[in-house]
Amino acid sequence: MWRGVDATTRNAAITLGLVTARIEMDRLRVLADHERIARELHDSVIQRLFAIAMRLESAVPTAGGSAADR
Numbered sequence: 001m002w003r004g005v006d007a008t009t010r011n012a013a014i015t016l017g018l019v020t021a022r023i024e025m026d027r028l029r030v031l032a033d034h035e036r037i038a039r040e041l042h043d044s045v046i047q048r049l050f051a052i053a054m055r056l057e058s059a060v061p062t063a064g065g066s067a068a069d070r
Contacts, residue, residue: 005013
């Protein structure tokens with residue numbers, strides 16, 4: 001595969017491959033962090049909405065008259 005290629009060219013090609021792989025690994029790491037943050041935000045929003053819904057449901061029986069119908 002590397003016949004006729006001098007050592008400098010071969011080393012440069014290997015270095016370029018390693019740099020490219022490192023850049024791709026960093027990109028994938030950033031994407032994974034973004035996905036994790038999005039999941040955490042989604043989970044916290046769902047929990048807050050659920051808590052609000054439970055509070056609203058518990059408030060309905062204590063409201064009198066037309067407020068209970070709403």
